Amino acid sequence: MPVNKITWDRVGRVTEPGRYMYTFGWLTITAGDLEIWKQYPNAAFTLLAHHAEADSPIGEEFHLGAFDIAPEGPPPFTTH
Numbered sequence: 840m841p842v843n844k845i846t847w848d849r850v851g852r853v854t855e856p857g858r859y860m861y862t863f864g865w866l867t868i869t870a871g872d873l874e875i876w877k878q879y880p881n882a883a884f885t886l887l888a889h890h891a892e893a894d895s896p897i898g899e900e901f902h903l904g905a906f907d908i909a910p911e912g913p914p915p916f917t918t919h
Contacts, residue, residue, distance in 0.1 A: 844883040845903070847876040864888075864899030872903045879908040 845866075853859060856870045863886075875882055889900035 843886040844907070845886050846883050847880055852876075864901055867900070867902045869903070875906060875908075879906075881911065882906045882908045 843863075847853075850859065850861065850866065850868065853868060854873070856868055856873060858865055858867045860866075866886075872884065875884075884903035884906045886901045887904040889902065
């Protein structure tokens with residue numbers, strides 16, 4: 840099962856918490872999410888889907904979950 844991640848750049852570096860429409864659906868960004876991005880601008884959050892009602896016309900709903908502060912960096916552990 841692939842994990843979808845999203846960066847601050849991909850959401851247009853929004854500066855206010857809120858609910859935003861993107862190509863994949865609606866994304867809710869909290870003040871806490873923004874604080875992490877301000878401290879770690881390259882952090883990548885896992886997208887978590889909210890299961891909407893089957894007859895809901897609003898599309899898919901997402902929020903941000905766990906994050907990686909150095910998604911392009913080397914792995915945190917090395918093996919010998």
